[in-house]
Structure formats: C-alpha cells, structure tokens
Amino acid sequence: MNLSLDHNTKTVTGTQQIEWINNSPDTVYQVEMYMYLNAFKDEESSYIRGSINNVMGQDLSNKPEEDWGYIRLNSIKEEGIDKELQQRYIQKLDNNPKDQSVVQIDLTNPIAPGGSLVLLTEFISKLPRTIARVGFAENDFHFFVHWYPKLGVYESDESGVWGWNCHQFLQRMEFYGEFGTYDMTITTAKHMKVGGSGCRTTQDDNVDGTTTYHFIANDVIDFAWVAYPDFEIHTDNWNGVDIELFYPGHHKSLVPRIIGAVKNSLEFMEVHVGTYPYPKITVMDPPALGMRSGFMEYPTFITGGSFYGFPKGVKSLESLIVHEFCHQYFMGILANNEKEAPWLDEGFVTFFEDNVMEAYYGDEDNSLVDILGYRISNSAKSRDEYVGMRNRRASVITEKSWKIKGDYKGLIYAKTSMILRSLKHIMGDEVFYRMMRIYFKNNQFTHPRKADFAVLVKNIASLELSKFEFNQVLSLLNLGLDSTAVCDYAISTVVSTIAHNGSIISTITVEQLEDFYIPVDLRFTFEDGSTIDTTWAQPTDLKQFIISSESRLLTAEIDPYHKLWIDVNLNNNSYTIESSPFTVFKYFNRAVYWTQNLMQIMSFLM
Amino acid sequence: MNSVDSLISSFREAKKLRKVIGLIYLIQLGLAMFVGIFAGRYISKLNHSLNQIELLFRYDYSVLEDLKSIFPSDYGAITTVALLMIVAYMLIATFIQSGLLYSIYHRRYNFNDFKQGVKCYYRRFIGVGIFFWILAIGWTLVIWIPYMSNLFHMVEYWVAEYMIVWLFAFLGILYFIGLSFLFAWSTQTRYIMIYQSHWSWSVFKRGYRQVIARVGDHSKTMLLYLLILIIGYCIYFLLERFIGISGVGLVLMFLIIQQAWVMAKIWHRTAVYISIRNLQKIIRTG
Known part of the structure; x- marks a missing residue:
C-alpha cells in the first residue's frame, strides 16, 4: 500500500495492490472485503445499532459530522484489466441494508484452484474521533485499525463447505484475517512519529516537508499503525527481538515497567509455548488523550494504557502489557477466528497473563x-x-x-x-x-x-x-x-461416632451442589497425622464416605490439591473440627477499628 | 509559645480530661462493636472451612470474594449497620462536643462540668453542627464536582496529562485546607456561643473573625494536627504491611495497637480543641 495521511482532514488516501492465491478446491467468482471503518460512518451501522448509543462508555448522541469516519473504495480493478469491478455491500448476519462493513466484489475472471488474483484499489479512509480504538484525538493523535479494505478468509467451515469468512462488524468482534506480507509506504507530515506492525525499514524526509516511512510485516493477519507528534521512542532488545516503545514524555518513569513486562512475556512464552517468530515487537503507551486507542493487540504491535504517576503497587499496567503481548501468540501467530471462537484467543491469553x-x-x-x-x-x-x-x-x-x-x-x-x-x-x-x-x-x-x-x-x-x-x-x-454447567463441590457434614469396639466411625457427606460432575480427589486427615487419599470417580449429587479409624478425623477436603479452579466456592471444599475463633476475632477487630476511625472522621464538625 | 509547644502543653492539659476521653472512647467502641459483631458473624459463615484458618494467617482475596458471592445480603448488612452506627455517633458527638468544649473553655475538668455543658449546649450545638456540615458538603461539591464532571473532557483534550494529576493533588490540598478552616471556625463558633451563653446568628460571624484574625496560628495548629494524623496512619499502615495481622499473637498485638491509636486520636483532638481555645483566649483578652 502507498498511503498519504492528511492530518488536517484526518484522512488517508491510498493505493493498494492485493495478491491472493486460491488455495481452495473451488473456483472463486467473488471476493469479500472488510470495510470496517464504515461501522463508524453513522448511527445506522450494525455496530452502532448494537451499541445502544454507547461504545465503551462513549456517548454517541449528538456526535458532530466531523467526528464520524468512513472508508470508500474509489476504484477496484483486476491487474491488467482496465475495468472497474462491480462492488456491493452485503449484510449476511443481520440484513441491515444500511450496514457497509463488508463489500462483495464480482471478479471478471474467476480464479481457479491454485490460481492467483491481483487486485488494484484506490481508497480513502476518514478517521472518526476515536471510537473502539480507531480514530483521531487532540494534538494530532491518529490511530489506524480496521482502516483499509481488507480481504476476508476463504476457507472451509466446520462442515467442510468453502466460502468467504468475512463477517460484518458487530459489537465484540475483533480480528480474523489471512496471513500475508504487508509492504507499506506511509507519508505523513514531518513532525509525526509513526509506529506500527512489522519493521520500519526506512524513513526519508521529502522536499515538500513530509516524511515517508516504509514498513514490512511478514506473516501477519493485519496491519495497524499510529501517528502522533509528541511520542518519545525507547528501543531495547530481548534475545534478538527488537522492542520499540512509543510513549509520551511524561510517562518516562513507566518505561522500565513496560519494557520489563514485554521481556518477561517474551521469555515466558518462548519457554512455555514457542519462539516468537518475528524480529520486532512495537508497543504504544498512549497519552491520556489517546487512551481510547489503548488496551489492544495487533500483529507485532500492542497498545498499553497508563497515566502519569501510575502507582507501583498496582501492577495492572504490567498485567495489561503481558495480556496484549500474549495475544501475539493466539490472535497473531495461531490466528484463531476471534469472531467465531473468541475463547481460543482471549481465554488462552488471560490464562497466560x-x-x-x-x-x-x-x-x-x-x-x-x-x-x-x-x-x-x-x-x-x-x-x-x-x-x-x-x-x-x-x-x-x-x-x-x-x-x-x-x-x-x-x-x-x-x-x-x-x-x-x-x-x-x-x-x-x-x-x-x-x-x-x-x-x-x-x-x-x-x-x-x-x-x-x-x-x-x-x-x-x-x-x-x-x-x-x-x-x-x-x-x-x-x-x-x-455446556453452561457450574461446578460447586462441598463437604456438607462430618459426623463422628464411637463404635462398640472403640474405633471412631466418621461419616463425611460430599455433594455436588450444581451440575458440573467431574471426578474429584478427597483427603481425610486424622489427629495422629495419618491421611487417607481417595477419589470420587463417578460423582453424582451426593455421596457419603464412612471411615473407621483409631484416631479422630480432623479435616476432610475435597479437591485438596486445588486442581479445580472452576469450582465457584472454594470455602465449602473443606471441613475441620478445629476451627479457630481467632479468625472471627481478627475480622471483628478490623471492623471495629475502621468503624471507630470513620466515626472520628465523620464527626469532626459535629 | 510556638505551635509545637502549644500543642504539647495542650496535650498535657488534655490529660486532665481523661475521664471524658475514656467516655468518648467507650461510646465509639460500643457502637463500633455492633459492626464488629456483624462482621464476626459474617466471617463465622466460613463455619468449619479450612479457609477460615487460612484467613487468620493472610489476607485472602478469593476466600473473602467467595464468601461475598455466597452471602451477599450478610455482607450488605455490615455496611448498613456501619452506616447506622456512624450516623448515630455523629448525633452523639454533638452531646460530647458540648460537654467537652464547655469543660475546656471554662478549664473545669470535673465530670460534672462536662455534664453541665451537655445539658446547656447540646441543642444549640446540633444547629451549629448541621450548619457546618452543610458548609462541608457545599465545599466538597464546589471542589470536586467541576473536576469530576470535566475529567473525561480533560483526559481527552489536555495535552499535558500530568496537569490532571497535579490538579487533583492541588484540589485535594485545597479541600483539606477548607475542611481544616471549617473545623477551626466551627470550634471557635462554639467557644463564642459558650462565652455568650446565648444563641444568635452573630456567633458564626464572630467565630469566623476569630479564625481570620489569627489565621496563621490557626493554620499552624491545624497543619500540625493533620501531620500527626498522617504520620500516625502511615506508621499503622507500615506496621500492617510489614508485620501483617497473621496469627493469634499478632491479632492480639494489633488489637492493642489499633485501640491505642483510636484512643490517641481522641486525646489528640481534645488537645487541638485546647490549642484553638488558647488562640481564642488571646484575641479576646487582647
């Protein structure tokens, strides 16, 4: 793509050459492309309709015209054929005729299996004021995501039928794209600092006062970028992976925390999942005015979210960077379909975070x-x-x-x-x-x-x-x-009686209070220090374990190794006959103390 | 006499009011114990869980959150009772203030004098208390409503984001200065009321003049008062952070620390009332 950013009008004009290889067994007659920026064209798009007039806390009522955005495909032709291709917006998910987030293009020459297609496009993208990460903010902050005509994925669905997987843009949808090489030339005003996916290979000042940046991103499913004049840039390296951090100057004290989080993530993921295959990771820590563009992941490019003076004891800054970095492996390298199976991305990422x-x-x-x-x-x-x-x-x-x-x-x-x-x-x-x-x-x-x-x-x-x-x-x-089953195991009661022969008979009642039946371990510990480990291999709603022992039963535990993190109440997973009154006393004291403090504070004018 | 010396001598004088200080402490403790009982009953819902023992040794977020999700109404009951007890104490505090300030003003530290003050002034002091509370609420709104209502706008449009943080800090300081001023003004107003022995709207004006006439001394006194409080809280938090209430012995140790600190703050506030009286006396006699 060759792009030119006009920061006054918040528009990018671009030409694009798309080369696509048909790896399917089908002859392909049409292509489908994401035109997601049109989700922010007006209040009629399916994205905005589904937002109940509010996107991530942002009120959309009375939004001025200049704060909306759009993308227009001014021209689309097949290489070597000087004929505009037919294009139409389609709405497969909700039949909303006003939604223009997916465009379907009729090809002049169908593409046979193994054949290739080269499309030449001319487009213009006008950024909205920042909404759902994309857009412009004060002081010439520009963030580009979902900003260009992008091919969907031609693939077979789970029943084996081939077709374009190119969904309309609805709430909660993020990315799904085909792997490719992005060769980007971006021209902006000279005062802009530009960062994005892939590697910035060259940066040339032009005679007209602009600067042209060249980016190459290999084997990625998308390309996002940022342009903002007041960024500082910090570079670092971890085991051959370049780290480039774009941050506002007043976040300087946070730089070591952000870089540390990236390095820790790189190390952990390399050891536990696999080698990060790209030469670079770019991080953008937005200024507060660009905060709505933060908290997100793009191929080889992540955005954080912090503010001046972020407290050290709260590590959500690091946690966020770690989270977004881990997306590189799931959204980026595995490239799950985030629209159809978001759990394969966000869930795995949260686990690794x-x-x-x-x-x-x-x-x-x-x-x-x-x-x-x-x-x-x-x-x-x-x-x-x-x-x-x-x-x-x-x-x-x-x-x-x-x-x-x-x-x-x-x-x-x-x-x-x-x-x-x-x-x-x-x-x-x-x-x-x-x-x-x-x-x-x-x-x-x-x-x-x-x-x-x-x-x-x-x-x-x-x-x-x-x-x-x-x-x-x-x-x-x-x-x-x-399933939507919920897991809640409980030790309901423990009753001990002395038998005629002097041994102690303990009856332990164990229950699954909900409907998530999963085999569980149990452990019974006795006063003399001995333990019995057993299992409930085929759980039902309730089971009684009856144990005869010489020593008194002290504790009964279900899932004693804490394997079942899906159990929604861990407090009822154990039973001890030696409960400590001091815990109650500790919280009694705490409540008394803080109430006394509040009384003293609130009565200062009485 | 400088402010530190004045505060030290006020502390000494406050010792003479130890019976009243003890009474205040017992009233606070008695009311707070209701909240403690609710909190204790809530924690006892862990029943025979091993997590109850876990909670004795460390702060465990999951144990407390699971408890809250299983017994949300019991958790809500604690906050409701706490609120009721705080409101109850605010009303009782009016009685206490009337007796306490009467004793301090007349330098008569007998418990009967305290009772005499309560009898004579509690009704009038309720009015004074409500007046200053309305002012405090107004001050809170004046300081924070513009900031909060413009926060999103500032975040989106201010290039210098650190200004938002510093503005918050500045407003915080200004807010506490305002509250300190109200505290001093309210105290001086009550002294004037005791001096006049009758109610009139002019007491507010005269109280205000008292503070303004020696605003520097009042500021120093209040600043010292706040500093001691801040240092005390910092020490407490550091103790809890680095020692932790983890184990039977430490529960008992912190019980003593917590209650000593609560008692110290009552003594400390009494000393501040004495310091403010001393400032008032000088201007009156002078």
Missing part, C-alpha cells in the same frame, strides 16, 4: 495488587471475574462472539482461563506446557479451531495421565467447553 504475572510479579497472592497490606493475585482476579458473574449459565464459552449473552469478559476471558488453569493442575506443568508447545507448533499460521485443541488435549491426556485424571480432563472439556 495470569501465569506470566505470577512467575515474575509475585506469587499466587500479590501478583496484581500489593498495596497497604491488600494483596490480590492476577489469577484470583480472573477467577473472581468468572465466579462473580451474575449469570454463569448465560452462554457456553464456545459460542460465536455475536451470539454470546451476558458478561462477555467473565465468560470468554475468565471462565476459559479457569478451565485451562484446571487443566494445567490436572495434567501437571510439564505435560500441560509440552502440550501447549505442540499445539502452537502444529497450528502456527493456520487458524486452528476448537477441535485442534480439544483432540490434542484428549490425545495427550490419554497417553500421559492416569485413567482418573483422563476422566477429569474429559469432563472438563465436555462440560467446560460445551
């Missing part, structure tokens, strides 16, 4: 927050997002993004992460991460689907785990991925 944070920023106690004695780990927060869902049964996690009901983040990010965490604890770190490395190696640059993961898990589990653990894995996959 939790693990990176716990590996480098504390333990299972304080990896996210450690301030004034209050400690929260990243995984505990993720778990809480699932456990705290108002309705945990609203949808299954494998649902298509636009059909998901209820709390999207709790379901897609957190529940998936808890399923993976449970898998890791059942399989053990060594087996689990070996499986992840195989999953990554076998599927990189291929768009894997649920079956690619689930079949691999089952295969590895059948080879490496005991029958009991294998059944745990099967239940986890079947109920976790394909």
Whole structure:
C-alpha cells in the first residue's frame, strides 16, 4: 500500500495492490472485503445499532459530522484489466441494508484452484474521533485499525463447505484475517512519529516537508499503525527481538515497567509455548488523550494504557502489557477466528497473563495488587471475574462472539482461563506446557479451531495421565467447553461416632451442589497425622464416605490439591473440627477499628 | 509559645480530661462493636472451612470474594449497620462536643462540668453542627464536582496529562485546607456561643473573625494536627504491611495497637480543641 495521511482532514488516501492465491478446491467468482471503518460512518451501522448509543462508555448522541469516519473504495480493478469491478455491500448476519462493513466484489475472471488474483484499489479512509480504538484525538493523535479494505478468509467451515469468512462488524468482534506480507509506504507530515506492525525499514524526509516511512510485516493477519507528534521512542532488545516503545514524555518513569513486562512475556512464552517468530515487537503507551486507542493487540504491535504517576503497587499496567503481548501468540501467530471462537484467543491469553504475572510479579497472592497490606493475585482476579458473574449459565464459552449473552469478559476471558488453569493442575506443568508447545507448533499460521485443541488435549491426556485424571480432563472439556454447567463441590457434614469396639466411625457427606460432575480427589486427615487419599470417580449429587479409624478425623477436603479452579466456592471444599475463633476475632477487630476511625472522621464538625 | 509547644502543653492539659476521653472512647467502641459483631458473624459463615484458618494467617482475596458471592445480603448488612452506627455517633458527638468544649473553655475538668455543658449546649450545638456540615458538603461539591464532571473532557483534550494529576493533588490540598478552616471556625463558633451563653446568628460571624484574625496560628495548629494524623496512619499502615495481622499473637498485638491509636486520636483532638481555645483566649483578652 502507498498511503498519504492528511492530518488536517484526518484522512488517508491510498493505493493498494492485493495478491491472493486460491488455495481452495473451488473456483472463486467473488471476493469479500472488510470495510470496517464504515461501522463508524453513522448511527445506522450494525455496530452502532448494537451499541445502544454507547461504545465503551462513549456517548454517541449528538456526535458532530466531523467526528464520524468512513472508508470508500474509489476504484477496484483486476491487474491488467482496465475495468472497474462491480462492488456491493452485503449484510449476511443481520440484513441491515444500511450496514457497509463488508463489500462483495464480482471478479471478471474467476480464479481457479491454485490460481492467483491481483487486485488494484484506490481508497480513502476518514478517521472518526476515536471510537473502539480507531480514530483521531487532540494534538494530532491518529490511530489506524480496521482502516483499509481488507480481504476476508476463504476457507472451509466446520462442515467442510468453502466460502468467504468475512463477517460484518458487530459489537465484540475483533480480528480474523489471512496471513500475508504487508509492504507499506506511509507519508505523513514531518513532525509525526509513526509506529506500527512489522519493521520500519526506512524513513526519508521529502522536499515538500513530509516524511515517508516504509514498513514490512511478514506473516501477519493485519496491519495497524499510529501517528502522533509528541511520542518519545525507547528501543531495547530481548534475545534478538527488537522492542520499540512509543510513549509520551511524561510517562518516562513507566518505561522500565513496560519494557520489563514485554521481556518477561517474551521469555515466558518462548519457554512455555514457542519462539516468537518475528524480529520486532512495537508497543504504544498512549497519552491520556489517546487512551481510547489503548488496551489492544495487533500483529507485532500492542497498545498499553497508563497515566502519569501510575502507582507501583498496582501492577495492572504490567498485567495489561503481558495480556496484549500474549495475544501475539493466539490472535497473531495461531490466528484463531476471534469472531467465531473468541475463547481460543482471549481465554488462552488471560490464562497466560495470569501465569506470566505470577512467575515474575509475585506469587499466587500479590501478583496484581500489593498495596497497604491488600494483596490480590492476577489469577484470583480472573477467577473472581468468572465466579462473580451474575449469570454463569448465560452462554457456553464456545459460542460465536455475536451470539454470546451476558458478561462477555467473565465468560470468554475468565471462565476459559479457569478451565485451562484446571487443566494445567490436572495434567501437571510439564505435560500441560509440552502440550501447549505442540499445539502452537502444529497450528502456527493456520487458524486452528476448537477441535485442534480439544483432540490434542484428549490425545495427550490419554497417553500421559492416569485413567482418573483422563476422566477429569474429559469432563472438563465436555462440560467446560460445551455446556453452561457450574461446578460447586462441598463437604456438607462430618459426623463422628464411637463404635462398640472403640474405633471412631466418621461419616463425611460430599455433594455436588450444581451440575458440573467431574471426578474429584478427597483427603481425610486424622489427629495422629495419618491421611487417607481417595477419589470420587463417578460423582453424582451426593455421596457419603464412612471411615473407621483409631484416631479422630480432623479435616476432610475435597479437591485438596486445588486442581479445580472452576469450582465457584472454594470455602465449602473443606471441613475441620478445629476451627479457630481467632479468625472471627481478627475480622471483628478490623471492623471495629475502621468503624471507630470513620466515626472520628465523620464527626469532626459535629 | 510556638505551635509545637502549644500543642504539647495542650496535650498535657488534655490529660486532665481523661475521664471524658475514656467516655468518648467507650461510646465509639460500643457502637463500633455492633459492626464488629456483624462482621464476626459474617466471617463465622466460613463455619468449619479450612479457609477460615487460612484467613487468620493472610489476607485472602478469593476466600473473602467467595464468601461475598455466597452471602451477599450478610455482607450488605455490615455496611448498613456501619452506616447506622456512624450516623448515630455523629448525633452523639454533638452531646460530647458540648460537654467537652464547655469543660475546656471554662478549664473545669470535673465530670460534672462536662455534664453541665451537655445539658446547656447540646441543642444549640446540633444547629451549629448541621450548619457546618452543610458548609462541608457545599465545599466538597464546589471542589470536586467541576473536576469530576470535566475529567473525561480533560483526559481527552489536555495535552499535558500530568496537569490532571497535579490538579487533583492541588484540589485535594485545597479541600483539606477548607475542611481544616471549617473545623477551626466551627470550634471557635462554639467557644463564642459558650462565652455568650446565648444563641444568635452573630456567633458564626464572630467565630469566623476569630479564625481570620489569627489565621496563621490557626493554620499552624491545624497543619500540625493533620501531620500527626498522617504520620500516625502511615506508621499503622507500615506496621500492617510489614508485620501483617497473621496469627493469634499478632491479632492480639494489633488489637492493642489499633485501640491505642483510636484512643490517641481522641486525646489528640481534645488537645487541638485546647490549642484553638488558647488562640481564642488571646484575641479576646487582647
């Protein structure tokens, strides 16, 4: 693409040459392209209609004309044929005739299997004021995502039928694209600092006061970029991977934290998943005025979100960078279809975010927050997002993004992460991460689907785990991925009586209070220090374990190794006859103390 | 006498009011114990869970969040009771202030004098309290409403983002200066009321003049008062951060630390009332 940015009108005019190879067994007569910037053209687009007049807290009512954006395909021709191709907007998902987020092009010459197509386009993209990351903000901040005519993916669906996978732009949809090489030439005013996907290979000042940047990005599914005059640039390197950070000058003190998070993520993902295959990762830490463009991932390019004076004890800054970086592996290199199977991306990323944070920023106690004695780990927060869902049964996690009901983040990010965490604890770190490395190696640059993961898990589990653990894995996959079942095991009662022969008979009642039946471990500990480990291999609603022993039963635990992170109440997983009144006393004191403090503060004028 | 010396001598004088200070502490403790009972009952819902023991040794986010999600109404009850107890104490505080300031003003530290002050002034002091609370709410709105309502606009349009943070800090300081001024003004107003022995609207004006006439001394006193409070809270948080309330012995140790600090703050505020009285006395006699 050859692009020219006019920062006064917030428009990019461009020419584009697209080369596409037909790897399908079909002859292709039409192509479909994303024109997602048209989602922000007016209030009639399916994206805005679905937003109830509010996009991420941004009120869209009375939006001035200049704050809307659009993309227009001024010309599209096949190479060597001087004839405009027929184009029409299509709306396969919701039949909204006003939606212009996907365009269908009739080809003059159908493309036979193995054949190739070269399209030449001329387009203009007008940025909206920042909405859903894309757009312009004050002080000539420009962020380009969903900004150019982009081919969909021609592929077979799960039933084996080939066609264009090119969905309209609806709420919650992110990326799905074909791998390719992006060769970009971007001309902007000289004062702009420009960063983006891939590598910036050259930067030439022109006689007309502009600068032309050349970017190359290989084997990526998209290209995003930023232009802003007040960026500082920090460069670094980790094991041959260049790291380039664009940040506003007043965030200088945060640079080591951001770079550290990138390096930690690179190291963890290389060891546990696979080698980062690109030569560079670019990070953009937006100024506050560009904050709406932050918190996101693009191929080889991620955006953070921080502000001046961000407190050190709150590690959400690092957690965000880690999260967005981990997307490189799932959205970027595996390139799952985020629209149809968002769990394969966001859920996996949240799982690895939790693990990176716990590996480098504390333990299972304080990896996210450690301030004034209050400690929260990243995984505990993720778990809480699932456990705290108002309705945990609203949808299954494998649902298509636009059909998901209820709390999207709790379901897609957190529940998936808890399923993976449970898998890791059942399989053990060594087996689990070996499986992840195989999953990554076998599927990189291929768009894997649920079956690619689930079949691999089952295969590895059948080879490496005991029958009991294998059944745990099967239940986890079947109920976790394909049902809305909720897991809540409980030790309901423990009753001990003395038998005629003097031995102690303990009756332990164990229940599954919901409907997620997964084999579980149990442990009974006695006063003399001895333990009995057993299992409930085929759980039903309720079971009683009756144990005869010489020593008094002290504790009964279900899932004593804390494998089942999907259990929504961990407090009822154990029972001890030696409860400590001091915990109650501790919180009694705490409540008394803080109430006294509040009384003193609030009465200062009385 | 400089402000530090004045505060030290006020602390000494406040010792003479130890019975009243003890009474205030007991009232606060008694009311707060209701909240404590609700919190204790809530935690006891962990029943025989091993997590109850876990919670004794460390702050565990998941244990508390699971408890909240299973017993949301019990959690809500704690905040409701806390709110009720705080409001109840604010009303009781009016009685306490009337007796306390009466004793301080007349330098009569007998418990009967405290009771005499309560009897004579509590009704009038309710009016004064409400007046200054309305002013405090107004001040809160004046300072924070423009900032909060423009926050999104500032974030999106201000190039110098650090200005937003510094403006917040500046407004925070200004806010506390305003509240400190109200505290001093309210105290001086009550002293004037005790001095006049009758109610009139002019007490507010005279109280205001008292503060303005020696605004520097009042500022120093209030600044010292705030500094001691801030240092005390910092020490407490550092202790809790680095020692932690983890284990039976530490629960008991922190119980003593917490209650000592609560008691110290009552003594400390009494000393500040004495310091403010001393400033008032000088201007009156002078």
